[in-house]
Amino acid sequence: MRQRVPVLRTASLPASRLHTSPLPNPLAEKNPPALSALVEEFTKLCHQHDLRRAMAAMESLERHGIRADPVAYSELIKCCIARNAVEEGRHVHRHVASEGFEPKMFLNNVILNMYVKFGFLGDAWQLFDKMPERNVVSWTTMVSAALANPQGGREALGLLLQMNRDGVRPNMYTFSSVLRACDNLRTLRVIHCPIVKSGLESDIFVRSSLIDIYAKCGDLDSGFCVFNEMVTQDLVVWNSIIGAFAQGGNAYKALDLFLQMRRAGFPSNQAALTSVLRACTGSVMLEMGRQVHAQVLKFETDLILNNALLDMYCKCGDLDEAHAVFQRRSQKDVISWSTMIAGLAQNGRSMEALKLFEMMKETGPKPNYITIVGVLFACSHAGMLEEGWHYFRSMEVCFGIKPQREHYGCMVDLLGRAGKLEEALEFISEMECKPDTIIWKSLLGACRVHRNVNLATYVAKQILELDPNDEGVYILLSNIYAGSNQWEDVKDVRKVMRDRRVKKEPGCSWIEVGKQTHAFIVGDKSHPQIESILRELDQIITRLVDAGYVPDTSFVLHDLEREQKEESLRYHSEKLAIVFGLMNSVERKPIRIMKNLRICGCSMLLEPDASSCTRAKVVERSREDSDISNCLFLPLSESNNLGPSIPLSSHRRPPLARQNA
DNA sequence: TTAGGGTTAG
Incomplete structure (x- = not known):
């Protein structure tokens, strides 16, 4: 039989907030004022989030075999999570569940959440399975646990079904989490339906998740409808819709919504500005990006926002400004370095990119797999085959990064540009992963440069088997045939395009x-x-x-x-x-x-x-x-003849700015 | 009193 442990009341806390024991409490009877003071001190330290002293006080409680109020422990666990104090968190769990004591559902939920936040999903499941009672909080926490794994969407949806079978109704918390499990429109609509029926769509968390997920599933129109139904204005919902359009490639709409948000009385905030910069980056709107830069200056400490600014300058081709932003920052993370390296490489400054990488190895953060993509890209653009092989072969030994599809793609590009087409083909056949259309297209591009029509025909066939509607491949193949005066083949390609209704987007x-x-x-x-x-x-x-x-x-x-x-x-x-x-x-x-x-x-x-x-x-x-x-x-020249300055009257938008809503 | 939202690099 489980032994009950004494739980003391403190004078300063209401009785309802303390565990009570139905059994007589010998310790309390022995020396109640001293023990009460101990519990009171522990509770105070927990609420003050004084981790070190609270843990010491908890050890005193342990020595006396007593426990405090669950709310105090929940505060202590919150503090452990905030400070990533893993061992302390485990210690609290051992303490509250020792000597046969069974924490109530509230405290179990707090501990469950702690394990999920620490990423100890095995411990979370063990506790969840053992819990005598589970409520909507317990289930929702496990939905989050499932979603901690990028492939955990199905498991999260399965949990939603299981909780329904268990008679626990999902609430706004559950839905705002489980929406992240939807990776396609069909599933999303299935989940959206009960949200509407239960009236939970008006919850701001649910609404912003819906907008975000509709955008990720490619249905911006539905996301915009959800946004338009917003009654209570909320900053994050605004941020979601701006981010959705920025991500969906509609820069003008994203900017327009940003201005509307400002007119609605919301301040420029970091998340919105990050999305606006992303929109500028996606549509190469350098001048607009510069205007946003002026607002970014207010948020100098925001690393994410400043990384987005750096990326904007890199992608818009203003490397001098990008470099200035990079240099000025005292706080730089792996993303800042990777962005700058890739930016230099993309803009034809490969040697500088590699030099920066060497500097990163000495003084910067540990490179990750995206950093290496930038490095290989730099080698590829500069035709540095030997250096490319060196980085590719040493990435696992030096940085513990196993080559992934993107790295293989860079190597194919590198070999192709160097004219080693057969070697590139052999490399593809020996890759540990299946080649995708991007890898094949690198080789096709190389076939065009090096005028290898036979290999191009073979490669194009591989791509079209993977994606028969890839217009770029038809155009490239047609170009390759045209370059060799094979006009009959050009006609054949054109005919296939017509038959398959593949259209070329006009330049x-x-x-x-x-x-x-x-x-x-x-x-x-x-x-x-x-x-x-x-x-x-x-x-x-x-x-x-x-x-x-x-x-x-x-x-x-x-x-x-x-x-x-x-x-x-x-x-x-x-x-x-x-x-x-x-x-x-x-x-x-x-x-x-x-x-x-x-x-x-x-x-x-x-x-x-x-x-x-x-x-x-x-x-x-x-x-x-x-x-x-x-x-x-192209470099500046003294001999520019600019002609007269003509006032501009027209404002035409480039076609990439499709109006989705 | 526990669980949920936006934003960065290929």
Whole structure:
């Protein structure tokens, strides 16, 4: 039979907050005032979150075989969680459950939560299984435990069913947790239904989870509906919807909602600003990003926000500003370092990226697997095959990081760029993981550069088996055939595209001038300045040709006469945007062109020897994977002839900003 | 009195 242990009352606490024992309490009878004082002291220390002294006081209680009020222990456990005091937490559990004492459901729930927070899921399950009674809190805690594992969604949903069978009704806490288990729209709608029926949708936690998960499942419209039904305004719900649009690629909507949130009386806050920066990054809106930077200055200590700022500058191609942000920060974590390394690599500054990595090894935090992706990317872009192999082979030994699919992808890219196509193919066949379309597309890109038509055909087949609707592959393959004058094969590819209703997204380039964005599509003459842009472009090309420029017509997909090919290249959207930039921007300021597709090789006409237009910087926003560097950076020249400054009247949005709501 | 929300790097 379990032995009861005495529990003392203290004079200062209400009786209802203390455990009582039905048995006579010999200790209390022996010396009640001293023991009461002991319990009172312990309780006070717990409420003060004085961990060290509270633990010492708890040991005194242990020596006397007495216990205090469960609320005091719950405070002590909260303190253990906050300080990650694992051993102390376990000690409290041993103490409250020793000598046959059975903690009540409340305290068991607190301990259960502690084990989940510490990540000791085995201990949590052991306790949960042993608990004589479980309520909605116990079940919800175990739902969180399941979700601690990224693959735990099914288990979490299973727990929801089990608790229903046990007759425990889920509440807002349960739903706001279990929503995170939904990784597809069907499941999400199944869970959304009882939420609406029970009226729990109005709970702000549930609402923000719903918005977030709808966005993650790709249904921004439903997320927006949930947002619009908000009656009580809540900052986090606003943050959720801004984040949802930023994540969903609708930068304009995210920015618009941010302004609406401000008008509704909410302050700029770190989470919203982080999302706004993410939106700027996704759509390469550098000028807008700079304006957000001014607001970020208020939150200098927020590492997440400042990392997002750093990433924005890197992705928008302003490496000088990125470097300044990086240098200024005293607190830098592995994400700051990884962002800076990848940013340098993406912008063609591989040597600096590798130098920074060496510095990180000496003075920075321990690199993680994403850091290594950036390092391999740097090697790949600089064609540093030997260094790439060195980092790839040593990553497990030096940092304990097992190569993952992304690392294999970088190596395929590296081998492909170096022209070692057969070796890359062999490498793929020996990989520990199955190649995905990204890895195959790296090799396909290399086939194009090194004009290996046979291998390209094989690789394209592998990709289309994995994803028959990948438009980029059709285009790339068609380009490869066109480059070898295999026009019949080009026609075949085009036919398959038509049959499968695969459409090529038209290439669009845009530029920010002042506060306006100007977008250009090949052949589109709707821009008010198009006539003068075309005249200026003609003049530039004439000067380039005089200087010895010969257009590389292999970038034209169709079987046209040479003259027609040159004509077709002449008005590519990048060129229209660059010329517009030259005509309308301030002298000695870099011109940044953004693109929705990979930069066409023909835009390389603006290589540094083309001295008449040497201020352009093209930043690519590609849906495809790396081929050429995503930035075409051209040095400043003294001989720039900018032409007249023309006032801007039109405001056109680039097509990537789809309005979802 | 215990359980739940947003935001960073490939």
